[in-house]
Amino acid sequence: MLQYLLRRAGQALVVLVGAAILVFALIHLVPGDPVRVALGTRFDPEAYEALRRASGLDLPLHEQLVRYLSRAAVGDLGVSFRSSQSVFELLMERLPATISLGGAALVVGLLIAFPLGILSAIRRGSAIDHVARIGSQVGISVPDFWLAILFILLFAGALRILPPSGYVPLSEDPLEWLRHVIMPALTVGLISGSIMTRFIRSSTLEANDQDFARTARAKGLHESTVLRDHVLRNAMVPIITVAGIQLASLLAGVIVVEVVFAWPGLGRLTYDAVLARDYPVIQGAVLLVAAIFLFANLIVDALYAIIDPRIRVR
Amino acid sequence: MTSASPVEPMERSLEAQEPPEEGTRWALLAAIFESPVTVLAVVIIAIVLFMAVAGELVAPYGANEINVMNQLQPPNLTHLFGTDELGRDVFSRVIIAARVSVQVSLVSVALALVMGVSIGLLSGYFGRWVDIVGMRSMDVIFSFPVMLLALAIVAMLGPGLVPAMIAIGVVYTPYFARITRASVLSVREETYIRAARSIGASDARILRLHVLPNVMAPIIVQTSLSLAFAILTEAALSFLGLGVQPPQPSWGRMLFDGRGFITEAWWMAVFPGLAIFLTVLALNLIGDAMRDALDPRQRSAIEARAGNL
Numbered sequence: 001m002l003q004y005l006l007r008r009a010g011q012a013l014v015v016l017v018g019a020a021i022l023v024f025a026l027i028h029l030v031p032g033d034p035v036r037v038a039l040g041t042r043f044d045p046e047a048y049e050a051l052r053r054a055s056g057l058d059l060p061l062h063e064q065l066v067r068y069l070s071r072a073a074v075g076d077l078g079v080s081f082r083s084s085q086s087v088f089e090l091l092m093e094r095l096p097a098t099i100s101l102g103g104a105a106l107v108v109g110l111l112i113a114f115p116l117g118i119l120s121a122i123r124r125g126s127a128i129d130h131v132a133r134i135g136s137q138v139g140i141s142v143p144d145f146w147l148a149i150l151f152i153l154l155f156a157g158a159l160r161i162l163p164p165s166g167y168v169p170l171s172e173d174p175l176e177w178l179r180h181v182i183m184p185a186l187t188v189g190l191i192s193g194s195i196m197t198r199f200i201r202s203s204t205l206e207a208n209d210q211d212f213a214r215t216a217r218a219k220g221l222h223e224s225t226v227l228r229d230h231v232l233r234n235a236m237v238p239i240i241t242v243a244g245i246q247l248a249s250l251l252a253g254v255i256v257v258e259v260v261f262a263w264p265g266l267g268r269l270t271y272d273a274v275l276a277r278d279y280p281v282i283q284g285a286v287l288l289v290a291a292i293f294l295f296a297n298l299i300v301d302a303l304y305a306i307i308d309p310r311i312r313v314r
Numbered sequence: 315m316t317s318a319s320p321v322e323p324m325e326r327s328l329e330a331q332e333p334p335e336e337g338t339r340w341a342l343l344a345a346i347f348e349s350p351v352t353v354l355a356v357v358i359i360a361i362v363l364f365m366a367v368a369g370e371l372v373a374p375y376g377a378n379e380i381n382v383m384n385q386l387q388p389p390n391l392t393h394l395f396g397t398d399e400l401g402r403d404v405f406s407r408v409i410i411a412a413r414v415s416v417q418v419s420l421v422s423v424a425l426a427l428v429m430g431v432s433i434g435l436l437s438g439y440f441g442r443w444v445d446i447v448g449m450r451s452m453d454v455i456f457s458f459p460v461m462l463l464a465l466a467i468v469a470m471l472g473p474g475l476v477p478a479m480i481a482i483g484v485v486y487t488p489y490f491a492r493i494t495r496a497s498v499l500s501v502r503e504e505t506y507i508r509a510a511r512s513i514g515a516s517d518a519r520i521l522r523l524h525v526l527p528n529v530m531a532p533i534i535v536q537t538s539l540s541l542a543f544a545i546l547t548e549a550a551l552s553f554l555g556l557g558v559q560p561p562q563p564s565w566g567r568m569l570f571d572g573r574g575f576i577t578e579a580w581w582m583a584v585f586p587g588l589a590i591f592l593t594v595l596a597l598n599l600i601g602d603a604m605r606d607a608l609d610p611r612q613r614s615a616i617e618a619r620a621g622n623l
Contacts, residue, residue: 018454030470141595145553146587153580255461256550274469286466290457
């Protein structure tokens with residue numbers, strides 16, 4: 001078990017270092033001089049030299065790489081070209097907004113996916129099954145920014161019951177936070193829920209088809225007992241995977257939705273940094289998100305190993 | 315780090331439909347067109363392709379025909395989808411903008427296909443360090459969410475049509491690489507490959523004539539699904555103002571412009587979005603129909619997207 005997890009962690013670490021090298025390369029692949037580009041019209045030779053030295057861009061390439069990796073390892077991601085603020089601090093400021101939106105969206109997604117996925121599996125071919133299948137096909141095809149705009153038209157425009165955009169921290173005013181989070185969480189949650197519905201449906205069907213389910217029925221167990229103790233329990237492994245991957249990608253920032261709703265999370269920060277050509281911030285955000293993504297995957301792997309002993313030996 | 319992999323096998327036993335009868339391509343086509351929904355999807359894509367090729371000829375107005383006197387008209391008989399803030403006809407712009415979506419998705423998916431299939435073929439066929447280097451680098455690209463990586467690439471290259479194509483192409487490369495590699499691994503040990511090798515065929519020849527044709531089915535299915543995701547990604551980039559630049563009309567950019575007039579002119583945002591939605595939906599439906607016919611064991615559009623919102 002421990003060995004399995006260590007091996008997984010080792011692989012994740014290799015990928016993370018690769019990601020860091022790629023992120024480091026980002027700034028050097030910018031055509032021309034990134035500092036010059038970033039300064040744009042505010043260019044003056046003194047500021048230019050200062051910024052270059054501060055970001056270490058005057059050192060030889062291999063020294064820069066070593067410097068970048070060793071600093072990133074302890075959370076030092078450099079300073080913003082724009083505000084001279086520490087990139088790490090900037091990211092940490094934005095993280096709570098992203099986590100609260102990601103969490104709310106996951107709740108919405110699971111609330112849709114669990115009942116719909118299980119019902120459509122046990123009533124295969126019924127009306128609810130068709131609704132679930134059409135719904136999930138629609139859900140993966142709808143552009144999130146369009147869905148967001150439709151919600152704004154409906155809830156903020158026609159019905160006037162929700163604010164069109166903005167953010168209030170959960171710790172400040174939970175009720176106002178809720179009013180602001182409903183639309184973005186619905187947008188992201190509906191899409192993520194339609195993906196999860198499909199997974200839950202097929203893993204429930206799969207478990208329902210197995211010999212152990214037939215045996216349980218044959219020995220006369222009540223259908224609800226069969227479902228609860230035999231089918232759903234076994235369907236859990238793939239469901240946890242997909243929920244974990246979904247959570248990871250929600251935390252990784254739903255850039256477009258954050259932009260539409262002026263939600264000050266990581267996605268919005270990244271977008272603003274791209275517009276401002278603030279390369280250290282872009283690098284930091286990309287690296288943090290990759291780390292979150294890999295870490296979440298690792299947690300999913302660990303959960304797996306706990307739930308399903310067969311996986312440990314593989 | 316493919317945590318999704320343990321989920322795949324269940325689709326096999328469950329939704330696996332009978333493959334079409336041995337032999338003809340006609341049987342395959344018949345299987346794909348069996349469902350009326352798929353036929354409808356093909357009709358939608360045919361319309362989109364027609365708009366992309368002949369948009370200017372059939373659109374009632376020009377894409378940038380400005381008529382400020384006529385601005386922000388709600389949908390009516392002369393302007394089916396209304397007019398925008400400059401009095402341009404939204405219906406005509408939606409038609410003409412199809413070209414950009416088709417262009418970007420075709421070019422970027424072709425890019426992803428060539429890069430991904432090459433990496434997957436070499437990794438799967440040669441194994442050892444080629445495999446390790448190839449697949450680990452794909453893992454790295456895979457560890458970034460699609461939109462974020464696309465955004466980072468556009469930040470590097472600057473906004474525009476070509477950077478968007480490159481960004482989308484790079485982002486979807488690992489999908490092709492992984493699918494190709496997995497199929498190559500199962501084909502590699504087949505007798506006909508050993509036979510080819512034993513009569514002295516070169517690796518290049520074996521790859522081209524024996525491996526590639528036998529791993530095509532999943533690649534074709536992935537292509538159709540990737541076209542759908544590429545259109546979504548392009549629209550999102552253009553919506554953020556980082557893809558196609560004005561005056562060239564694009565669905566994403568029209569939505570971006572419409573967002574500013576959301577309370578006065580709902581039609582500016584609703585119709586371009588509907589065009590994106592229907593095109594992507596049609597491509598996903600066709601992809602799933604092809605999967606059922608060609609390669610029932612492969613993941614559906616929905617599962618292919620599990621990790622990437």
